[in-house]
Amino acid sequence: MSNRLYVTTPIYYVNDKPHIGHAYCTILADALGRYTRLNGGETYFLTGTDEHGQKVQQAAEKRGVSPKQHVDELFSAFKDLWPTLECAPDRFIRTTEHAHVGVVQRALWQLHDQGLIEDRTFEGWYCVPDERFWTEKEIVEGKCPDCGRPVTRLQERNWFFLMSRFQQRLIDAVQTGEMAIVPANRANEVLGFLREPLQDLCISRPKSRLSWGIELPFDRDFVAYVWFDALLNYITALAPDLPPPTQDDHQLTKHLLASPMYQKWWPHVTHCLGKDILTTHAVYWPTMLLALGLPVPRRLVTTGWWLMDDAKMSKSIGNVVDPLVLRDTYGPDVMRYFFLREMAVGQDANFSEEAVVRRNNADLANDLGNLLQRVIGMCTRSFDGKIPEAAGTPSFVLADALLYAQRLQSVDAASDFETVAMTASQARLNRTIADTMALTQKLNGVLTADAPFKTVLTDRDAAATTLHHVLQGIVIAAQLLAPVIPAASAEILRRVRAEDGVVRAGVQLLEGPPLFPKHEWKAPVTTPVELPVSTPTELRVTTPTELKVQPGAAEATSGRGLQDFRTGEFRSEQEPSNLVDIDTFSRNQLRVGLVLTAEPVPKSKKLLRLTINLGEETPRQILSGIAETVAPEDLIGKQVLVIANLPPRLMMGMESRGMLLVAEDADGKRVPLHPARDVPNGVLVK
Numbered sequence: 001m002s003n004r005l006y007v008t009t010p011i012y013y014v015n016d017k018p019h020i021g022h023a024y025c026t027i028l029a030d031a032l033g034r035y036t037r038l039n040g041g042e043t044y045f046l047t048g049t050d051e052h053g054q055k056v057q058q059a060a061e062k063r064g065v066s067p068k069q070h071v072d073e074l075f076s077a078f079k080d081l082w083p084t085l086e087c088a089p090d091r092f093i094r095t096t097e098h099a100h101v102g103v104v105q106r107a108l109w110q111l112h113d114q115g116l117i118e119d120r121t122f123e124g125w126y127c128v129p130d131e132r133f134w135t136e137k138e139i140v141e142g143k144c145p146d147c148g149r150p151v152t153r154l155q156e157r158n159w160f161f162l163m164s165r166f167q168q169r170l171i172d173a174v175q176t177g178e179m180a181i182v183p184a185n186r187a188n189e190v191l192g193f194l195r196e197p198l199q200d201l202c203i204s205r206p207k208s209r210l211s212w213g214i215e216l217p218f219d220r221d222f223v224a225y226v227w228f229d230a231l232l233n234y235i236t237a238l239a240p241d242l243p244p245p246t247q248d249d250h251q252l253t254k255h256l257l258a259s260p261m262y263q264k265w266w267p268h269v270t271h272c273l274g275k276d277i278l279t280t281h282a283v284y285w286p287t288m289l290l291a292l293g294l295p296v297p298r299r300l301v302t303t304g305w306w307l308m309d310d311a312k313m314s315k316s317i318g319n320v321v322d323p324l325v326l327r328d329t330y331g332p333d334v335m336r337y338f339f340l341r342e343m344a345v346g347q348d349a350n351f352s353e354e355a356v357v358r359r360n361n362a363d364l365a366n367d368l369g370n371l372l373q374r375v376i377g378m379c380t381r382s383f384d385g386k387i388p389e390a391a392g393t394p395s396f397v398l399a400d401a402l403l404y405a406q407r408l409q410s411v412d413a414a415s416d417f418e419t420v421a422m423t424a425s426q427a428r429l430n431r432t433i434a435d436t437m438a439l440t441q442k443l444n445g446v447l448t449a450d451a452p453f454k455t456v457l458t459d460r461d462a463a464a465t466t467l468h469h470v471l472q473g474i475v476i477a478a479q480l481l482a483p484v485i486p487a488a489s490a491e492i493l494r495r496v497r498a499e500d501g502v503v504r505a506g507v508q509l510l511e512g513p514p515l516f517p518k519h520e521w522k523a524p525v526t527t528p529v530e531l532p533v534s535t536p537t538e539l540r541v542t543t544p545t546e547l548k549v550q551p552g553a554a555e556a557t558s559g560r561g562l563q564d565f566r567t568g569e570f571r572s573e574q575e576p577s578n579l580v581d582i583d584t585f586s587r588n589q590l591r592v593g594l595v596l597t598a599e600p601v602p603k604s605k606k607l608l609r610l611t612i613n614l615g616e617e618t619p620r621q622i623l624s625g626i627a628e629t630v631a632p633e634d635l636i637g638k639q640v641l642v643i644a645n646l647p648p649r650l651m652m653g654m655e656s657r658g659m660l661l662v663a664e665d666a667d668g669k670r671v672p673l674h675p676a677r678d679v680p681n682g683v684l685v686k
């Protein structure tokens, strides 16, 4: 397996104002690169701006400036943003660069030479204000389906890329995983799309309609279609010394193959992209590459939407969150942590500022920041501010935490990081982060159990041993979190004076202000908006299903009826159920807990192994038979309802300390229940 990662974001449309979708995707790409380097690999990180097209031309005309002047003034809104979010691209590309124009013209010219681009006359329904064609099927009662204005019949000559020739080759690439698409359901979506005959792609626009673009080298009346132009940026970045095309030298491929950058990085590429541009990346782009005789990209990582009140963030709804406001309020580390911890790559996730505050306060301020503060404080009070010597034997809880830290760092567990950075499987950053944060929770548990602030009076060696090892644990956590919170991680290593990852007895610790100040949740910076009555396709639609709520159904084996959740005994559904009084009911400790980790149980189709924060010192392990209805990564970071005062029981050789509340769907499959909005972990359900 190659330990090289060429990671890209889409090039962002220069006319847009940066929003959290841009910020998330760039932070994701940056973190994937950092995880790869943490794993001993090499990375090359590309982002940039898409600067051609109709809207740029129109906006420039409106301002009375040239399109070039317009984009020159705008691109830095993106370029200058990334360093302030601790994103460090190796190359920022603009599609108006001469190098890029040359690559696009070479690609066009080569495909034209190869007979893979041909001109056709096309007739269709044209919407003049929108400047686009519609097919007979698309128009609605003679009107534009987009703006509702009348359309006119128009003939136009255009250039077409013979994309249809590469349909089978593309299907093979997706099916064999030669081009992996993450998450897997997106690969199925692409294969579904490819079940229909693939059309050829119109790759030109007549200059009479659009002049702000890259001129076709073989027909000066046309410019290139913006996507044909934009996608090639991923290759331009690998061909830095390519001369402009001429009549005698206008091939692309032979120059590329000779470029050391290309040889090093292609096709070890991961394209990060939003799911709205999946078709362009999973169909247009690989067929363009195949036509040029180049390998398809190795991996596409498709991200979901950030939803607000379950609606996609979009300018038209007016619920766009400004990343600059977030950065200035909470700082880039908190923003990065929230994005990467909260969203399972590929799934939609809900954005709320309240959730940002919760993550900051609970995970970063409490579990990590306060942990460091406490330990350094104890060392200051009892050991002259120096790292004490670990002369004693670690307690049981300490040994357990150390073992966990070792596992996180070992080759075995590092497969998680490898997954993140390298492989064609899921990019489970949220899991990686949750696993690392579980270490900080264990270390907090050690401080509570070992109580070195007390034992220091009676057994100084024991207290010293605890503090020394907890500091080492913090250093390990900081190193593993470095791709997510680079600044805080570096600051932790600086204060513990362990930049090389090793904690040394006798070293003077550095005190400092809290790493993550707590925030209070106040009025929203962003205003929640009313949803439109009509349902846009991006909205998540839930099918109403009749749910039968059955406490204990999670662990009830089918056909055995209901399990009495007080006694653990089963009773038949036919028995008349007894009414319970409120006192009896309230003896059940139903509590809300946050799912920290979730993973399948080997050899079990139904069980998931969860660790759940119930507001206690250590998270609980709970096994639940919900694997058929919910993917583990969808559960992580969500709150669930738990029966907390059941005696522990063994399932598949593992201890389950509590039971998840579930409801059965129409097929009898178990569906976990969640609070309608976040509440503190551990609160009672009444």
Ligand SMILES: [Zn+2]
Pocket (backbone or CB within 6 Å): 127, 128, 129, 130, 144, 145, 146, 147, 148, 149
């Ligand atoms: Zn229209």
